[in-house]
Amino acid sequence: MSAVRPGARTAVALTLAGAVTVALWAAACGSPADLTKALQVAEVSTGWFDAGIVDGKNKLVPSVSFVLKNTSDRPIASVQLNVAYWRAGDDGEWDDLYVANAIDSNGLAAGAQTGTITARGKVGYTGEQPRAEILQHQSFVDATARIFAKRGSSQWMKLGEFPIERRLLIR
Numbered sequence: 001m002s003a004v005r006p007g008a009r010t011a012v013a014l015t016l017a018g019a020v021t022v023a024l025w026a027a028a029c030g031s032p033a034d035l036t037k038a039l040q041v042a043e044v045s046t047g048w049f050d051a052g053i054v055d056g057k058n059k060l061v062p063s064v065s066f067v068l069k070n071t072s073d074r075p076i077a078s079v080q081l082n083v084a085y086w087r088a089g090d091d092g093e094w095d096d097l098y099v100a101n102a103i104d105s106n107g108l109a110a111g112a113q114t115g116t117i118t119a120r121g122k123v124g125y126t127g128e129q130p131r132a133e134i135l136q137h138q139s140f141v142d143a144t145a146r147i148f149a150k151r152g153s154s155q156w157m158k159l160g161e162f163p164i165e166r167r168l169l170i171r
Helices: 007-029
Strands: 039-054 058-070 079-087 094-101 117-120 125-127 141-150 155-164
Touching: 007 125, 039 141, 039 155, 058 094, 058 141, 058 155, 079 117, 094 117
Parallel strands: none
Antiparallel strands: 039 058, 058 117, 058 125, 079 094, 079 141, 141 155
């Protein structure tokens, strides 16, 4: 029979307990591979936000507000978003906004939803006319918001596409 150092069993037990805890936490907080099935974009509201006066002209920018619902059976953590704005008929995106912590590292419980997330573009329309008339101008082109999500270094996954309603938002 060999001698066991005092405290060696305790150290081994603590190491195993720590490894099990880390593995369980990672499994619980890990996101499913397909965020398009685990997250739902809900309570969507769109419009053109009054961004104030820029260079003596009224400026309107596209805006989308929404919540994310966790439709999976486990927590989801560390989700980033990219909201891309596309003008009708254009070949590429017009503007985009990156949201680093749409769901932070604390995670979103199964069945829960985030608070309202609002993404306003930086690029928009300017004009000397009243803001409501900008929306009716002959050069005005409608836009769409495309919402993408990812975790870590995974690929961006499209969660949804929403037309920007031709209505003025003041807040």
